[in-house]
Amino acid sequence: xxxxxxxxxxxxxxxxxxxxxxxxxxxxxxxxxxxxxxxxxxxxxxxxxxxxxxxxxxxxxxxxxxxxxxxxxxxxxxxxxxxxxxxxxxxxxxxxxxxxxxxxxxxxxxxxxxxxxxxxxxxxxxxxxxxxxxxxxxxxxxxxxxxxxxxxxxxxxxxxxxxxxxxxxxxxxxxxxxxxxxxxxxxxxxxxxxxxx
Numbered sequence: 001x002x003x004x005x006x007x008x009x010x011x012x013x014x015x016x017x018x019x020x021x022x023x024x025x026x027x028x029x030x031x032x033x034x035x036x037x038x039x040x041x042x043x044x045x046x047x048x049x050x051x052x053x054x055x056x057x058x059x060x061x062x063x064x065x066x067x068x069x070x071x072x073x074x075x076x077x078x079x080x081x082x083x084x085x086x087x088x089x090x091x092x093x094x095x096x097x098x099x100x101x102x103x104x105x106x107x108x109x110x111x112x113x114x115x116x117x118x119x120x121x122x123x124x125x126x127x128x129x130x131x132x133x134x135x136x137x138x139x140x141x142x143x144x145x146x147x148x149x150x151x152x153x154x155x156x157x158x159x160x161x162x163x164x165x166x167x168x169x170x171x172x173x174x175x176x177x178x179x180x181x182x183x184x185x186x187x188x189x190x191x192x193x194x195x196x197x
Contacts, residue, residue: 010080017069029062036081040088061088079136134185142178149175
């Protein structure tokens with residue numbers, strides 16, 4: 001796998017994936033893997049999956065994303081990372097349901113819908129798209145902390161372990177700093193009504 005130095009935005013990633021050039025496709029896929037695998041793997045493993053399950057689901061999710069980009073059915077209204085994460089969650093839910101283990105899935109305050117419905121919701125909901133864009137603006141560390149805390153419902157001590165921080169207090173301080181940055185970003189969008197506690 002190649003060493004990726006610079007950041008690649010979603011528009012550039014889509015161009016690389018649609019180029020038809022194997023080396024460009026590989027670069028885009030490697031970048032998506034580097035930026036998103038850890039979060040997807042964390043979700044799968046927290047919901048009755050193994051490391052092998054996580055690899056398998058992520059691979060399938062990348063294939064779905066790649067095919068949709070190639071067909072032109074992906075619109076750049078949500079981030080590729082958010083889109084990929086949603087695809088992975090849907091694939092894993094379907095596998096758990098098929099295996100008769102869906103009651104073990106630990107998702108709170110959200111409903112899982114078919115992949116097509118999920119994508120329509122992402123594309124049609126300006127609020128979701130804006131929040132996803134704001135999360136991207138925060139940077140990788142803050143994005144991961146907030147996703148782990150608010151969406152994955154991890155406790156601060158678990159976040160400290162996941163992020164290799166020395167203590168729960170460090171996680172608490174970082175979460176507070178990231179929320180402050182998020183509030184500032186949301187403040188720049190007066191029409192966006194979000195409860196940021």
